[in-house]
Amino acid sequence: MRRAGRAAFTTVLVLAVCVAVAFLLLPVASIFWRVGLDGLVDGLRSDVARDAFRVTLKTNAISMALILLVGTPAAYFLATRRFPGRALVVTILELPLVVPPAVAGIGLLAAFGRLGLLGEELEALGITIGFTQVAVVFAITFVASPFYVRWAIAAFEAVDKTMLDASRTLGAGPAKTFWRVALPLAGGGLGAGAAVALARGLGEFGATIMFAGSLQGVTQTVSLAIYQEFDVNLDTALAISAVLVVGSGALLLAVKALPLWTGSRSTSPSLFARSASS
């Protein structure tokens, strides 16, 4: 009786997994089923697709550079220091995670738009952001950076404090300790965070269309191109989508592979502890 109950429970669990897999896989698989190989090649040959990928890669590359450049030291500081108001700072940095992209778009307009908070100052300096690739970079950076910062803080916090202390007692300064000890040890986590942020940035839509508009070859990223093409040329929209699925899938695999990869080279006990528990 008890064994029958256990078997029934396992059946329910397996069923749940099957339902989840089927529901989540079906839409993604359908894209490939609808587009076919010929459609994929034709769709990607179109100017719209080519321009969209160029714009997306360029803006995301700049955004990621900015995010890594500012996010890494910020995350290191927040992970290693305790000060009053730290929780508040972390919460502020994480806020864009939960804010809907449309709200992000409105916020960026309200801050950097022509009639926005800094609009007059920017105008006086001769800087225009709206409808330029700068606006796209702003939108991507705003929505994607919290993903990186969050992972980066966790990665630095997971670094064994005794390693940092050892580095300091052996005579390395704080900057050298950061470069030679903390950064390599947290590398896997940082890479995973960067991959997650990049995935979010590649898919960015709402804030971009509101803040940057949509113009082929200038501000039209792949997500905007899919949206525009789906009632003009569905094949192009499907082809771009298929490439995005493959790209995002590769990023996801990278996230899963990265911590293991550095874990095997590392001697940090905390990393061993983490791989044992996961």
Added chain:
Amino acid sequence: MRRTALLLGVGLIAALPQLAQARPDVAPRLTIYAAASLTEVFPRIDRRSAYSFAGSNQLALQIRQGAPADVFASAAPSFTQALYRERLVEKPRTFASNALVLAVPRSNPAGLRTLFDLRSRDVKLVVGTAAVPIGAYTRQVLRRLGLSDALSKVVSEEPDVKSIVGKLALGEADAGFVYRTDVRAAGGRLRAFPIPARGQPNVRYEIAVVRASRQKAAARAWIRALTQTARARVLLRRAGFIVR
């Protein structure tokens, strides 16, 4: 305990189809798919129906994909006629006309004085995509007036006319082609420069009952009320539409 949870789960799954069809009212409510430029006037004419406003091209696509529309009102006859040929809607009829204007933010940041300043001045121009009616009409206007070069000043192509209005009302863009009715609906946030008659396209709105509708009789009555009652005609005219 476990059984109740299981029952609850099964019950929830069984309730899903009902949930999908649930309507807030007991009485059947019509679902009207209408061009974005009708956003303000349709609810004023009839508050009870459910509306989906977007670019006519997007709405036509959604109806092709089986969207649950009862009535389709398009800002260009091409979309209703195409669906009619595909036997997806009943015979369309014209119910209003409109005209294009060049709209600028009230502050007029680019200092435009006429439409033809588009030729000389550095202007951030916002237009519709070529697929949406407002974008197609805009390209006609520019072609007829020999202003097609102005397309090089386009900073954004928007999916429907209300997105153009939004970019202008915020002052982000300097100018954009919209319908005359949109300027009126924007209530003082926009200024309009007229387009000479020789450049004006024939902006005709068509409306049709969707064949897949389960409330075709009610849908036909709705269209009759829109086209024949004095109140609807007055409200359309007041919004700036041309009603014969």
